[in-house]
Amino acid sequence: MAPNDSARITEEDREPREGRRKAARYALPVAVAGVAAATIGLVPALAATGDPKLPEISAQQLIEKIAASETEQLSGSVKITTDLGLPSFAGLGDLAGGALAGGKGGPSGSSDGSTADPNAKLMELSSGTHTLRVAVDGPDKQRVSIRDTAAEYSLIHNGGEIWAYDSASNEAYHATAPKDAAEHGAAEGGEKRAPKDASKDALKDVPATPKEFAEEALKAAGDTTAVSVDGTARVAGRDAYQLLIEPKQSGSTVGSIKVAVDAKTGTPLKFTLSPSSGGKAVVDVGFTEVDFAKPAASTFDFTPPKGAKVTEEGDKSGAPELPKGADRAKGPKEQGDVKVIGEGWNAVYELNTGSGEGIAGAAGADAAKPGDVPAEAQQFLDALGDKVTGKFGSGTVFKTRLVNALMTDDGKVYVGAVTQDALVKAANEAK
Numbered sequence: 001m002a003p004n005d006s007a008r009i010t011e012e013d014r015e016p017r018e019g020r021r022k023a024a025r026y027a028l029p030v031a032v033a034g035v036a037a038a039t040i041g042l043v044p045a046l047a048a049t050g051d052p053k054l055p056e057i058s059a060q061q062l063i064e065k066i067a068a069s070e071t072e073q074l075s076g077s078v079k080i081t082t083d084l085g086l087p088s089f090a091g092l093g094d095l096a097g098g099a100l101a102g103g104k105g106g107p108s109g110s111s112d113g114s115t116a117d118p119n120a121k122l123m124e125l126s127s128g129t130h131t132l133r134v135a136v137d138g139p140d141k142q143r144v145s146i147r148d149t150a151a152e153y154s155l156i157h158n159g160g161e162i163w164a165y166d167s168a169s170n171e172a173y174h175a176t177a178p179k180d181a182a183e184h185g186a187a188e189g190g191e192k193r194a195p196k197d198a199s200k201d202a203l204k205d206v207p208a209t210p211k212e213f214a215e216e217a218l219k220a221a222g223d224t225t226a227v228s229v230d231g232t233a234r235v236a237g238r239d240a241y242q243l244l245i246e247p248k249q250s251g252s253t254v255g256s257i258k259v260a261v262d263a264k265t266g267t268p269l270k271f272t273l274s275p276s277s278g279g280k281a282v283v284d285v286g287f288t289e290v291d292f293a294k295p296a297a298s299t300f301d302f303t304p305p306k307g308a309k310v311t312e313e314g315d316k317s318g319a320p321e322l323p324k325g326a327d328r329a330k331g332p333k334e335q336g337d338v339k340v341i342g343e344g345w346n347a348v349y350e351l352n353t354g355s356g357e358g359i360a361g362a363a364g365a366d367a368a369k370p371g372d373v374p375a376e377a378q379q380f381l382d383a384l385g386d387k388v389t390g391k392f393g394s395g396t397v398f399k400t401r402l403v404n405a406l407m408t409d410d411g412k413v414y415v416g417a418v419t420q421d422a423l424v425k426a427a428n429e430a431k
Contacts, residue, residue, distance in 0.1 A: 051232060051233075051234070052234060052239045054232050054241065057229060057241060058229065059227045059228050059229050062241055062261055063227070063243070065266040066243075066259075066261055066268065067266075068266060069266035071265050071266075071267045071292060072136070072137070072138050073137050073138070073292065073293065073294040073295060074134075074135070074136050074267070074290060074291065074292050074295075075133075075135040075290075075291050075299070076133075076134060076236065076287050076289045076291055077131060077132070077133055077287065077290075078131070078133075078210075078285060078286065078288070079129065079130075079132075079288050080130050080131075080132060080283075080284070080285045081128070081129040081130075081281070081283075081284045081285075082125065082126055082128065082282070082283055082284075083280060083281070083282055083283075083401065084126060084127065084400040084402055084403075085399070085400050085401040086126070086400060114166075114171045114173050114309065114311035115166045115169045115171050116153075116164045116171040116172050116173040116311065117164065117173050117311065118155060118164050121146065121153060124146075130147075131146075131147045132144055132145065132146055132147070133145040133147065135295040135299045136295070137295050137299075137300065140157070140159050141158055141159070141295075141299075142157045143155070143156045143295075143299055143300055148168070150168070151166070151167045151168035152167050153165070153166050153167070153168075154302075157177060158300040158301070158302070159177070160176060160177050161174070161175075161176065161177060162175040162177050163302040165304070165305075165308070169309075170305065171308060171309045171310075172308050172309070172311070173310075173311050173313070174310060174311070174312050175312075175313035176313065210259065210260070210268040210269055210270050210271040210285050210286060210287065223248070223344075224247060224248055224343065224344025224345055225246065225247055225248060225344065225345065226245075226246050226248055227243065227244065227245050227246075228243075228244050228246075229243060229244070230243070230258065232263075233270075235262075235270045235286060235287060236269055236286070236287040236289050236290045237289070238263070238264070239262075240260040240261055240269050240270070241260070241263055242258055242259070242261075243258070243259040243260075244256060244257075245258070247276075247344070247345040248344075249345050249346050251346050251419055251421070251422035251425075252276060252346055252418055252419075252422075253275055253276055253401065253404065253418060254273065254274075254275065254345060254402070254417055255275050255276040255277075255278070256273075256274050257271070257272070257273050257274075258274075259271050267292075269286060269287050269290065270284075270286030270287065271283070271285045271286065272284045272285075272286075273402070275401050275402060276419075277401065279401075282401050282402045283402075337351075337352065338351050339351075339430070341414075341426040342416075342422075345417065345418075346416070346418055346422060347416055348414050348418060348422065348423060348426035349414070349415050350412060350413070350414050350426070350427075350430055351413045351414075351415070352411065353411045353413060384396075384398055385397050385407075386399070388406065388420070390424050390427060390428045391427075391428040391431050392408055392424075392427035392428055392430065392431050393408055394408070395408035395409055395412075397420050397423060399420065402417055403415065403416070404416065404417075404419070404423055405423075406420075406423040406427055414426055414427050414430075
């Protein structure tokens with residue numbers, strides 16, 4: 001394709017098998033707030049201005065450069081800042097993770113569960129600024145460490161083993177990596193998958209580097225998005241092109257996504273998602289330093305320190321019994337089905353919780369009735385959202401700077417990276 005030709009990305013161009021296979025390899029074991037993937041159509045543009053000065057390239061060519069990147073080894077520091085407009089979750093990750101693992105949670109851990117379980121760290125990364133050290137050596141060796149002022153949390157995948165270690169509590173978590181971990185990403189679409197385990201999912205499914213965030217944003221293409229090259233930049237001391245992704249549709253909470261792509265290797269170095277409402281970025285992930293040399297083999301070695309408490313995967317002794325209502329979404333087909341309303345950036349997902357009782361019922365109450373929720377608790381829940389009405393009835397909208405959700409009083413949930421007005425419109429159309 002000539003640089004100035006106007007074109008759409010085809011399925012073959014957009015998702016070459018080799019590019020998709022490599023993209024699936026490098027998911028590192030850190031969880032960050034998800035980025036809504038949208039459909040993308042290309043508006044080629046030339047990177048003719050900016051600093052540093054680089055050869056001209058079209059958006060089509062830059063997308064192909066990312067897909068063709070053969071980077072298999074790297075190490076460096078990544079700074080990640082997430083601002084969803086929510087309070088800091090520091091500390092809450094330990095509490096939630098410990099409870100889900102069967103313990104009391106808290107920074108000091110407990111006799112049940114482990115603060116080193118990867119699930120205990122997920123919420124902390126959904127707000128604030130964090131510094132990560134990452135290292136990758138192909139599909140079988142990855143390491144990521146989250147640095148704090150007085151402690152460090154590390155997740156290591158080395159061949160058939162996964163280790164996590166929390167230096168603050170001197171606790172370690174050990175799991176066996178699925179034999180097909182390197183090929184797991186290709187298993188989507190009906191192929192055989194490894195047994196599901198939440199901690200392993202954190203390793204393979206959650207984006208943690210700019211490359212993985214970029215792959216999420218470029219998974220599909222269509223008519224709802226414009227992509228162009230928006231100049232050049234210096235990131236982590238390297239020359240980079242800047243790929244700009246913008247919704248054509250109104251009503252999305254996403255204003256734009258900018259990806260800085262290494263001019264030499266095609267590796268994304270920085271990912272920035274800005275909201276349509278303006279202000280600072282919702283998600284900003286970028287290398288502050290990067291080295292494409294092969295990391296030392298010892299980087300991926302781990303032995304629990306003397307005296308460390310080690311929890312093996314599947315050890316859920318003392319885990320609390322889930323409320324009976326929590327199984328509702330797994331019950332009748334109509335309760336578990338997800339319906340998609342709209343397309344592209346304006347896609348809204350409808351889920352029928354089956355409770356028929358709004359917030360109280362969806363929370364898992366076995367037989368929620370008016371008055372079951374204490375007045376103070378109901379007042380607190382109401383304060384978190386905005387009451388809305390429409391053809392669908394009435395409900396409450398819970399908002400962040402990126403993803404919003406409408407929970408109706410009859411037990412339906414509508415969620416998407418769209419504005420409150422778009423959510424209400426989708427709920428009305430679903431009636």
